[in-house]
Amino acid sequence: MxxxxxxxxxxxxxxxxxxxxxxxxxxxxxxxxxxxxxxxTSITVHLFVIIFIGATRGVVALSxxxxxxxxxxxxxxxxxxxxxxxxxxxxxGAFIIPLIFFLQVISAFGSRVPVLDKNIIQMPLFTLxxxxxxxxxxxxxxxxxxxxxxxxxxGRFKRKxxxxxxxxxxxxxxxxxxxxxxL
Numbered sequence: 001m002x003x004x005x006x007x008x009x010x011x012x013x014x015x016x017x018x019x020x021x022x023x024x025x026x027x028x029x030x031x032x033x034x035x036x037x038x039x040x041t042s043i044t045v046h047l048f049v050i051i052f053i054g055a056t057r058g059v060v061a062l063s064x065x066x067x068x069x070x071x072x073x074x075x076x077x078x079x080x081x082x083x084x085x086x087x088x089x090x091x092x093g094a095f096i097i098p099l100i101f102f103l104q105v106i107s108a109f110g111s112r113v114p115v116l117d118k119n120i121i122q123m124p125l126f127t128l129x130x131x132x133x134x135x136x137x138x139x140x141x142x143x144x145x146x147x148x149x150x151x152x153x154x155g156r157f158k159r160k161x162x163x164x165x166x167x168x169x170x171x172x173x174x175x176x177x178x179x180x181x182x183l
Contacts, residue, residue, distance in 0.1 A: 066110035
C-alpha cells in the first residue's frame with residue numbers, strides 16, 4: 001500500500017511538472033487554474049499518505065532517509081503553493097516541481113527500507129529535530145534554485161539576449177529578495 005501511495009504522489013508531481021513547464025511557453029488562465037488545483041490535490045494526497053504511514057506505525061513518518069525525502073518534497077510543494085499565492089508568480093513551479101518529483105521517486109523506491117530503532121524514534125526531540133532539519137533543507141534548496149534563476153536572468157540581461165523564458169521569470173529584485181529570505 002505504501003509504495004503505491006508514493007508512486008501515485010510521484011505521478012501527480014510528474015503531471016504537475018509538465019503543466020508548469022508548459023506554462024512557461026503558454027499563457028493560459030485555464031492552465032494556471034489546473035496547475036493550482038493539481039498542486040493542492042498533490043499536497044493533500046501527499047499529506048494524507050504521510051499521516052497514514054505515521055498512524056499505521058504509531059510514530060512520525062520521518063524514521064528513514066526516504067521518508068525524510070518525501071517530507072522534504074512535501075515541504076517544498078507547500079512552500080511553492082505559498083509563494084504562488086503571495087507573489088502571484090507562476091514560473092517557480094517549472095524549476096521546483098521536477099526536483100520534487102525526483103525526490104518523491106527516490107522516496108517511493110526506498111520505502112521498503114526498515115525504520116530506525118523504536119527507542120530513537122520515541123525520543124522527545126526526534127520529531128522536532130527532524131522536522132526543523134527538513135524545513136532548513138527546504139529553504140536551502142529554494143535558495144539554490146532562486147540563485148540559479150537569478151544568475152540566468154543576470155547573464156541574459158548583461159548579454160542583452162531576451163528570450164521567452166527571460167520575460168516569464170520574476171524580476172531580479174524579487175529573486176534577490178526571496179533568496180535572502182530563504183537563506
